[in-house]
Amino acid sequence: MQSPRDPPHYDxxxxxxxxxxGRVLVAQRLPGDTHGGLWEFPxxxxxxxxTLPVALRRELQEELEMKIAVGERLISLTHQLPEAALTLTAFRCQHLAGNPRCLECAAFRWVWPxxxxxxxxxxxxxxxxxLVKTELAAR
Known part of the structure; x- marks a missing residue:
């Protein structure tokens, strides 16, 4: 249970x-966002x-106008910031439809690992x- 003084936790x-x-999709955060200008897995x-898979499908539709199938969980990582804690879970996904468009990002790129x-x-x-670079190199 979270006490009133505990920072919020985000999944x-x-x-x-x-x-x-073999190329991987990355998106660049908007300049005014937290970590603005940095690249991320969308x-x-x-x-x-x-659920996390439902959230991921919704977010990809909202941010990049893409439909995806969410597959296996690759990794979950937790990070504590002064203002919040977050757990980031990465999933292997399949692109089903829609050409990526930056609706809520500065740019996107398909890059080699x-x-x-x-x-x-x-x-x-x-x-x-x-992890992506290591996993793909092993294939």
């Missing part, structure tokens, strides 16, 4: 969408009553990027 879902050619915060290391990312997205 966040991220999509790792890998195209058939996704967002779970709302009350949602080796290119992820050069992109500025927040700490949790960086950990997911390392």
């Amino acid at each position: 966040v879902a991220a999509a790792v969408i890998i195209r058939s050619d 996704g967002g915060t779970r709302e009350a009553g949602e 080796a290119e992820l290391a050069a992109l500025p990312m927040a700490v949790l997205d960086r950990q997911i990027a390392r």
